[in-house]
Amino acid sequence: MAATPVKFYQVGSFAVGNRLLESGQLSVQSDPGRTNALTSGHRACQGCGEALGARYALDAAMAVTGGRVITVNATGCLEVFSTPYPETSWRVPWLHSLFGNAPAVATGVQAALRAKGSDVRVVAQGGDGGTVDIGFACLSGMFERNDDVLYICYDNGGYMNTGVQRSGATPPAARTSTTQAVGEHPGNVFGQGKDAPRIAMAHEIPYVATATVADLADFEAKVAKAMTFRGARYLHVMVPCPLGWGSASSHTVRIARLAAESGLFPVFEAEHGEVTHVRRIRRQVPVEEYLRLQRRYAHLFSPVRDDVTIARLQAAADRNIARYGLLEDTAVAELSYGEPVVTGAAPTLDFPVPARDHHVPSTSAGPGLDLHERPDPLIGRPPLPGPTPGDQETI
Amino acid sequence: MLSQIEGSKAVAKTVAACRPEVICAYPISPQTHIVEELSRIVKNGELTGCEYVNVESEFAAMSVAIGASATGARAYTATASQGLLYMVEAIYNASGMRLPIVMTVANRAIGAPINIWNDHTDTMSQRDSGWIQLYAEDNQEAADLHVQAFRIAEELSVPVMVCMDGFVLTHAVERVDVPEEADVARFLPPFVPRQLLDPDQPITMGAMVGPEAFTEVRYLAHQSQLDAVDVIERVSAEFASVFGRHTGGLVRGYRLEGAGTVVIALGSVLGTLKDAVDAEREQGHAVGVLGITSFRPFPYDAVRAALAGVAQVVMVERAFAVGVGGIVAQDVRTAVEGTGTRVHTVVAGLGGRPITQASLRGVLAEAYAGELGRLTFLDLDRAVVAAELAREHAAEAPRAAARTAVRSPDAADTVPAGGAVPVR
Numbered sequence: 175m176a177a178t179p180v181k182f183y184q185v186g187s188f189a190v191g192n193r194l195l196e197s198g199q200l201s202v203q204s205d206p207g208r209t210n211a212l213t214s215g216h217r218a219c220q221g222c223g224e225a226l227g228a229r230y231a232l233d234a235a236m237a238v239t240g241g242r243v244i245t246v247n248a249t250g251c252l253e254v255f256s257t258p259y260p261e262t263s264w265r266v267p268w269l270h271s272l273f274g275n276a277p278a279v280a281t282g283v284q285a286a287l288r289a290k291g292s293d294v295r296v297v298a299q300g301g302d303g304g305t306v307d308i309g310f311a312c313l314s315g316m317f318e319r320n321d322d323v324l325y326i327c328y329d330n331g332g333y334m335n336t337g338v339q340r341s342g343a344t345p346p347a348a349r350t351s352t353t354q355a356v357g358e359h360p361g362n363v364f365g366q367g368k369d370a371p372r373i374a375m376a377h378e379i380p381y382v383a384t385a386t387v388a389d390l391a392d393f394e395a396k397v398a399k400a401m402t403f404r405g406a407r408y409l410h411v412m413v414p415c416p417l418g419w420g421s422a423s424s425h426t427v428r429i430a431r432l433a434a435e436s437g438l439f440p441v442f443e444a445e446h447g448e449v450t451h452v453r454r455i456r457r458q459v460p461v462e463e464y465l466r467l468q469r470r471y472a473h474l475f476s477p478v479r480d481d482v483t484i485a486r487l488q489a490a491a492d493r494n495i496a497r498y499g500l501l502e503d504t505a506v507a508e509l510s511y512g513e514p515v516v517t518g519a520a521p522t523l524d525f526p527v528p529a530r531d532h533h534v535p536s537t538s539a540g541p542g543l544d545l546h547e548r549p550d551p552l553i554g555r556p557p558l559p560g561p562t563p564g565d566q567e568t569i
Numbered sequence: 570m571l572s573q574i575e576g577s578k579a580v581a582k583t584v585a586a587c588r589p590e591v592i593c594a595y596p597i598s599p600q601t602h603i604v605e606e607l608s609r610i611v612k613n614g615e616l617t618g619c620e621y622v623n624v625e626s627e628f629a630a631m632s633v634a635i636g637a638s639a640t641g642a643r644a645y646t647a648t649a650s651q652g653l654l655y656m657v658e659a660i661y662n663a664s665g666m667r668l669p670i671v672m673t674v675a676n677r678a679i680g681a682p683i684n685i686w687n688d689h690t691d692t693m694s695q696r697d698s699g700w701i702q703l704y705a706e707d708n709q710e711a712a713d714l715h716v717q718a719f720r721i722a723e724e725l726s727v728p729v730m731v732c733m734d735g736f737v738l739t740h741a742v743e744r745v746d747v748p749e750e751a752d753v754a755r756f757l758p759p760f761v762p763r764q765l766l767d768p769d770q771p772i773t774m775g776a777m778v779g780p781e782a783f784t785e786v787r788y789l790a791h792q793s794q795l796d797a798v799d800v801i802e803r804v805s806a807e808f809a810s811v812f813g814r815h816t817g818g819l820v821r822g823y824r825l826e827g828a829g830t831v832v833i834a835l836g837s838v839l840g841t842l843k844d845a846v847d848a849e850r851e852q853g854h855a856v857g858v859l860g861i862t863s864f865r866p867f868p869y870d871a872v873r874a875a876l877a878g879v880a881q882v883v884m885v886e887r888a889f890a891v892g893v894g895g896i897v898a899q900d901v902r903t904a905v906e907g908t909g910t911r912v913h914t915v916v917a918g919l920g921g922r923p924i925t926q927a928s929l930r931g932v933l934a935e936a937y938a939g940e941l942g943r944l945t946f947l948d949l950d951r952a953v954v955a956a957e958l959a960r961e962h963a964a965e966a967p968r969a970a971a972r973t974a975v976r977s978p979d980a981a982d983t984v985p986a987g988g989a990v991p992v993r
Contacts, residue, residue, distance in 0.1 A: 247775075253777065254777055257775075257776035258779065259776040259777060259779070260782070264771070265771060266768070266771050267766040267767055267768055267770075267771040268773045269639050269766055269774045269775055270774070270775030270776070271659070271666075272659060274658075275628060275658075278624065278629040279632045279635055279639075280636060281624075281629075281632075281633050282622075282633035282636025283636040283639065284636075285593075285622050285633065285637050286591055286638075286640035286641060286644075287640060288620055289591060311626060311628075312625070312626075312632065314625070315624060315629055318625070319622070319623070
């Protein structure tokens with residue numbers, strides 16, 4: 175019988191186990207007394223990044239406000255999977271109205287609380303479609319009035335609830351059901367899409383931040399910090415979607431981490447329109463590390479490798495790295511929430527380049543460190559749609 | 570307090586006397602004077618404990634009202650026309666969640682062609698939205714209906730639209746006894762929500778309901794409207810006992826005694842109609858007026874009772890269903906089903922066209938003579954319509970020829986001379 179390696183420390187990340195931290199540095203999620211704002215029994219897909227994000231965010235908001243929070247939710251996956259009447263997974267007061275009006279509904283809740291002299295705080299949340307597309311006018315109005323609302327966008331880059339259609343947050347080259355991997359330029363086109371955090375910053379609201387579900391301490395700290403401000407606040411969270419991205423459900427956190435470590439998703443904070451902190455890349459990875467774990471980018475690697483498009487995506491990551499100083503020591507102060515800070519130049523580690531297209535998913539530190547054998551997400555699936563001219567769709 | 574006051578200001582002062590806690594507004598003619606006055610009242614401290622929110626659209630206005638109402642605040646907004654349509658998704662949401670929001674609609678036409686003047690096309694488009702709709706005959710009733718609307722809405726947990734004719738009422742300066750806050754307080758108790766968002770007792774509002782319960786939820790909304798028929802009548806009576814005025818209610822008849830012909834209408838045209846009927850009565854014609862205040866719920870029993878023994882109804886409507894005809898007339902026909910009462914629809918006053926006594930009396934003359942058709946467009950300029958139809962017909966000819974030319978190469982697609990259509 176093969177011996178199972180026992181590992182006491184997480185390898186391949188800079189995170190430290192909770193038991194090694196001071197009590198003040200412990201995460202809300204490690205606290206048995208946490209709210210469990212989104213509790214068990216909901217119907218999210220396995221590995222859903224949005225469910226993870228909503229749980230982290232609202233538990234953190236509840237912890238920092240002493241449980242004095244009302245939440246407003248846009249239509250979308252999070253709303254649908256959490257409240258099939260007569261059941262609900264919410265342990266916080268929760269209101270869903272429509273797809274495009276969550277920021278305005280939150281304004282109404284807040285106005286009512288202010289009129290009544292209440293100390294209760296308001297957190298609104300929605301997916302990227304509900305936020306950057308159909309809800310954008312209401313979001314901008316809420317920002318412009320500086321209403322005392324924390325709005326959290328869970329960005330999985332598409333309309334996943336309706337079957338993975340393109341949104342204004344879908345990244346270039348990504349395959350969705352309305353930007354299919356066919357034609358001369360498969361997937362979503364370059365040169366489109368909204369940078370919602372930067373647009374939020376343009377409103378000069380008190381606080382704007384980005385985060386991922388890969389970095390719990392950073393994410394929780396940003397929610398807690400957001401609640402120290404009064405006025406409009408915006409948190410944009412990268413939440414991988416195994417269904418829409420064609421990734422292994424066990425890779426949600428890993429992919430979110432690679433999004434940040436590649437530079438494709440810059441993690442930063444801004445106050446009153448100015449960037450104040452960035453989450454420096456500890457160990458830069460080529461975008462290919464991130465792309466390869468997702469079938470929505472499979473057309474970049476099969477049947478032939480699309481070096482041009484991969485290079486364009488790398489250029490986008492490099493632009494973020496330059497714009498936010500993600501690899502620099504002194505550009506702006508580095509966040510130091512919850513985990514020890516490595517100073518000096520970012521350490522470089524070698525990453526094995528995947529040897530084949532249908533590779534076994536690797537950890538960011540290499541496949542040998544994987545504790546669990548993962549099924550190849552491509553095995554047993556229909557062949558990838560390729561840009562083969564003359565193919566006939568059969569119905 | 571009796572004052573000579575613009576309708577919009579009377580409504581604004583009355584709404585303020587009802588002590589709303591959240592007012593949200595986006596400007597649209599002819600609603601603007603209402604929200605401007607409320608803005609002043611809140612900003613200078615005449616109304617305390619109220620948040621006035623300037624929003625970015627009507628969609629946001631109704632959404633803010635939804636959030637406020639769900640948090641237990643008395644919420645108010647006002648709109649008109651395109652603004653009403655822009656918030657439609659939220660209108661259905663508010664009634665679906667049984668949130669007792671009160672909204673003034675300063676009735677105005679819907680474009681295209683764009684038109685800022687009065688008719689009822691806007692609110693008629695929302696007849697099935699689950700909101701109660703009350704129509705004001707004059708500015709006194711417009712003011713009073715708002716006090717009653719908050720009572721009705723909060724008692725039933727159903728939102729209420731108070732519909733007042735744009736410009737005709739909103740911008741008319743009339744004598745109005747504006748309800749005082751002290752009197753309103755005796756009539757309108759503080760808002761006690763049926764359910765609300767509260768961290769101490771967390772609830773989920775707006776859950777997804779599937780086929781197993783959706784019909785029941787919708788039926789309960791229907792039941793609440795049926796219940797509203799009695800509530801509207803009772804609230805009107807209670808209002809009269811406090812304020813000494815009979816306004817609101819379901820329907821109000823005028824000179825119905827012995828009437829063989831009754832003109833029915835909603836809103837400000839009732840004043841003109843009453844003058845016309847007075848003149849007709851002087852001429853010896855047995856004609857009366859029935860004003861419908863509550864269009865939703867539709868008071869079938871009250872309308873049927875008021876029309877007992879009436880030979881014919883002339884339904885004057887400031888909106889119509891394109892390609893069909895009267896909208897309110899459909900409900901009136903249902904109300905008088907089996908009684909033999911004939912119902913004629915007269916579409917009048919579209920886009921602000923004046924409804925004159927002379928034209929109305931002309932229609933009545935046709936009705937007495939048995940010459941009034943099922944559907945009439947009052948003062949329609951038939952020469953203009955005929956000229957445009959002729960011009961369109963001429964312009965259509967070359968396009969029709971082009972379509973024929975496209976079809977003709979394929980003989981199988983053409984209809985054989987005998988007229989039989991080939992089966993495919």
